Amino acid sequence: MSAARAAANDALGAMASRGTAGYVFHVLERSFDGFFGAAANPLRQLGALAFLCFWLAAASGAYVYAFFDIGVTGAYDSLESLARAQPYAGGAMRSLHRYASDAFIALTLLHVVREWAYGRFSGFRWFSWLSGVPLVWLAVASGMVGYWLVWDELAQYVAATLMEFIAALPGVDAAMIRNAVAGENVTDRLFALLMFAHIAVSLLLLLGMWVHLQRLARPRSCPQWRLGLGTAAALAVLALAVPAMSQGRADLARASQELSFDWFYLFALPLSQLASPAAAWAVLAAGTLALSALPWLGGRKRLPAARVDPTQCNGCGRCFEDCPYQAITMAAPAEASALTGAAAPAARNIAVVCAEACSACGICAGACPSSTPFRSIGMLRSGIELPQFPVAELRARLEQQLATLHGTATVIVFGCTRGPRTNTLAGPGVASLVLPCLGMLPPSFVEYALKRGAHGALLAGCGQGDCEFRLGDQWTRARLAGLREPHLRSGVPRERVYAIWLHRDQERSLVKELDAFRGRLLGATRNPAARTHRRPGTNHG
Structure with a gap:
C-alpha cells in the first residue's frame, strides 16, 4: 500500500469514528499541536481558557468599580476620567475588562461547538451539557447590563432596544417597561440597581460554572501555565494597543446614527429590530430549546453502567x-x-x-x-x-x-x-x-x-x-x-x-x-x- 493511500485510509478511519464536524476539529487540533504542542494547545483547553478570561474580567472589573461613580452623569464622567488620568492603569484595566469579557463569550461558544462536534452531549454527559446552556445567556445578560452602565451613546441604544425587547414578552406591562428609560426615570437609583444586577448576574454565572463541573473529577479550570500566561499577556497587549473608549455621552433627546458595536454580547438587539422583538424571542427560545433537548435527540446508545x-x-x-x-x-x-x-x-x-x-x-x-x-x-x-x-x-x-x-x-x-x-x-x-x-x-x-x-x-x-x-x-x-x-x-x-x-x-x-x-x-x-x-x-x- 502506498504512503498516500495509507494516509487516506487513516483519515477516513478518523472521520468515520468522529463524524465530519469532529474530524474537522481533530485536524485543527492536530495542526495546533504542531505549533503550540499538545500540552499547550488552546483548542484542547477552551473551557479552562474561558475560566481564565472570567477571572481576568472580574479582577479588572473590580479595579474599574473602585473608581466608578454610580450615577447618571457620574458614570460617563468617571470612566472618561479613568481613561485619561490613568491611561496605562485605569484605562488599560477598563480595556482588559472589555476584551477579557469578549474572549470569555467567544471561548464559551467555541467550547460548545467543539463538544457538539465530538458528540459529547448525550448519555452520561447530559448534565454537563444541559447545565452549560444557561451559562451563555447569563454571560450575555451580564454583558448587556455592563454596556448600559457606561451611559454613552451605545448604552443609550442598548437601554432603549433592550426595553423594547423585554416589552414584547407576554404578561409584561409594555408601557411601564418603556417608561423605565424615559428621561425623568433615568436616575442615580436606576444606575445603582443596574450595578447590583451586573454583579449579581456575574455571581450567578460563576455559580453556574461551578455546577457545570460537578459531574467531573479533577476538572481543568486552569489552562496550562504557558498558555494561560500567553493568553493574559495577549489580552493585556491588546488593551494597551487598542483602548476601549466610550462613544459620546448619552442624550435621550436624540438618537445616535453610528455606533461601534460589540456583536459578542449585543447580537440579539439588532435581531429584534431586523424583524420584531417577538420574532427574535421565538428564534432565541427555539435555539435554546434545541440545545437543551440535544442530549435526548439521537445521541449514542447508552451502555450498562459498572x-x-x-x-x-x-x-x-x-x-x-x-x-x-x-x-x-x-x-x-x-x-x-x-x-x-x-x-x-x-x-x-x-x-x-x-x-x-x-x-x-x-x-x-x-x-x-x-x-x-x-x-x-x-x-x-x-x-x-x-x-x-x-x-x-x-x-x-x-x-x-x-x-x-x-x-x-x-x-x-x-x-x-x-x-x-x-x-x-x-x-x-x-x-x-x-x-x-x-x-x-x-x-x-x-x-x-x-x-x-x-x-x-x-x-x-x-x-x-x-x-x-x-x-x-x-x-x-x-x-x-x-x-x-x-x-x-x-x-x-x-x-x-x-x-x-x-x-x-x-x-x-x-x-x-x-x-x-x-x-x-x-x-x-x-x-x-x-x-x-x-x-x-x-x-x-
Whole structure:
C-alpha cells in the first residue's frame, strides 16, 4: 500500500469514528499541536481558557468599580476620567475588562461547538451539557447590563432596544417597561440597581460554572501555565494597543446614527429590530430549546453502567479516586445495601455506582485490586466491573489471543476503541485485545500476558489530550510508572513493555512503532546482555 493511500485510509478511519464536524476539529487540533504542542494547545483547553478570561474580567472589573461613580452623569464622567488620568492603569484595566469579557463569550461558544462536534452531549454527559446552556445567556445578560452602565451613546441604544425587547414578552406591562428609560426615570437609583444586577448576574454565572463541573473529577479550570500566561499577556497587549473608549455621552433627546458595536454580547438587539422583538424571542427560545433537548435527540446508545460485587469489594476506594466522572461514592454498609438492594459486609465501606453518571469506560475496573487474572477462584470476579465486559471475559479473551501467538518476538497489543485501530495488526507473532479505554487494563494483565507466552506487551493509548474519558491515558501512565495503584510490579522486565500514545489518524505510526518494538525484542532475545531498560509509559510515538 502506498504512503498516500495509507494516509487516506487513516483519515477516513478518523472521520468515520468522529463524524465530519469532529474530524474537522481533530485536524485543527492536530495542526495546533504542531505549533503550540499538545500540552499547550488552546483548542484542547477552551473551557479552562474561558475560566481564565472570567477571572481576568472580574479582577479588572473590580479595579474599574473602585473608581466608578454610580450615577447618571457620574458614570460617563468617571470612566472618561479613568481613561485619561490613568491611561496605562485605569484605562488599560477598563480595556482588559472589555476584551477579557469578549474572549470569555467567544471561548464559551467555541467550547460548545467543539463538544457538539465530538458528540459529547448525550448519555452520561447530559448534565454537563444541559447545565452549560444557561451559562451563555447569563454571560450575555451580564454583558448587556455592563454596556448600559457606561451611559454613552451605545448604552443609550442598548437601554432603549433592550426595553423594547423585554416589552414584547407576554404578561409584561409594555408601557411601564418603556417608561423605565424615559428621561425623568433615568436616575442615580436606576444606575445603582443596574450595578447590583451586573454583579449579581456575574455571581450567578460563576455559580453556574461551578455546577457545570460537578459531574467531573479533577476538572481543568486552569489552562496550562504557558498558555494561560500567553493568553493574559495577549489580552493585556491588546488593551494597551487598542483602548476601549466610550462613544459620546448619552442624550435621550436624540438618537445616535453610528455606533461601534460589540456583536459578542449585543447580537440579539439588532435581531429584534431586523424583524420584531417577538420574532427574535421565538428564534432565541427555539435555539435554546434545541440545545437543551440535544442530549435526548439521537445521541449514542447508552451502555450498562459498572456494577459492584459487595462480596469482592474491599472498600479501598481506588475506583472512587480514579473515576473521571464522579459516578462512584463510598457508602457505609447499611447505605450501600439500601442503594443497591444487595447485602454488604458490615465491616467496611462499599463502592456504589450512580448509573446515571457512569460512562462505562471501565477505568474503575482497571483500578480495582481484585481485577487480577492470577486469582485461582472458580469464577473470576472483581469488586467492580463492566457487565458487558467483566474481568473473567477479559482474561478469557486475553488467553484466546495469546494462544494465536507463534514464532519469535511475539507481541500482545492492548488497544483502545477511541485510539488508533489495533485489531488490524493481528498476524503472525502479533495479537490484539481492544478495550473501551486503556485505563480499564489492570497492570497485572500485562504481567499475565508476559508469563503466558508473549515476548512483549505494547499498550497503544490515545494521544495527549485526546482521551475520550479524560483520565484514562493519565492513570495508565501513572500505573505503569509505579506512581499509582495498582501499579506494574517491579519484577516485570521493563524492556518487554512498551506504551505509546497516538491519535486516531496515526495508524501508520503505530505499525512503525510495533515493528521497532519487535526488533528490539528480537535483538534482546539474541543478545540478552544488550537489553535496554526502557521505562514503560513514557513513549509518545
